[in-house]
Amino acid sequence: ISDKIYDRPIGIFPDSSYSYNEIDIFDNDRIILYTDGIVEARNHAREIFGDGRLNDLIRENNEMNGADLAGSIVDAVKKWAGIAEGKTLEDDITLIIIDIIKDNPVV
Numbered sequence: 001i002s003d004k005i006y007d008r009p010i011g012i013f014p015d016s017s018y019s020y021n022e023i024d025i026f027d028n029d030r031i032i033l034y035t036d037g038i039v040e041a042r043n044h045a046r047e048i049f050g051d052g053r054l055n056d057l058i059r060e061n062n063e064m065n066g067a068d069l070a071g072s073i074v075d076a077v078k079k080w081a082g083i084a085e086g087k088t089l090e091d092d093i094t095l096i097i098i099d100i101i102k103d104n105p106v107v
Contacts, residue, residue: 025100031097033096037089041081054073057076070097
C-alpha cells in the first residue's frame with residue numbers, strides 16, 4: 001500500500017496542521033517514511049528520482065533488512081543524482097524504515 005499524506009510526517013512545527021489516515025498493520029509489514037529529498041533528487045538532466053523509482057527499488061529489495069534497505073535507497077538516490085562518494089545531496093533527506101515483527105519469544 002502506498003499512501004501519501006502531504007503534511008509533515010516528520011518534525012513538529014508550531015504553525016503546522018496535521019492529517020491522519022488509518023491503515024491496518026499486520027505482522028511482517030514494513031512502514032517507510034521519507035521526506036521529499038529522496039523523490040525530488042535530480043540527475044544531471046534535471047529529471048527527478050520520483051516515486052516510481054523509489055517504489056521499484058523497495059519492491060526489488062524487499063527481502064533486505066531495514067538498515068540495508070535504507071542504505072540501498074540512499075546509495076541509489078546519490079548515484080541517480082551523480083553525487084560522488086563522501087558528498088551530500090542538495091536537499092536533506094530523512095528515511096525511517098519500521099519493520100513490524102510480532103513478539104515471538106524464543107523458548
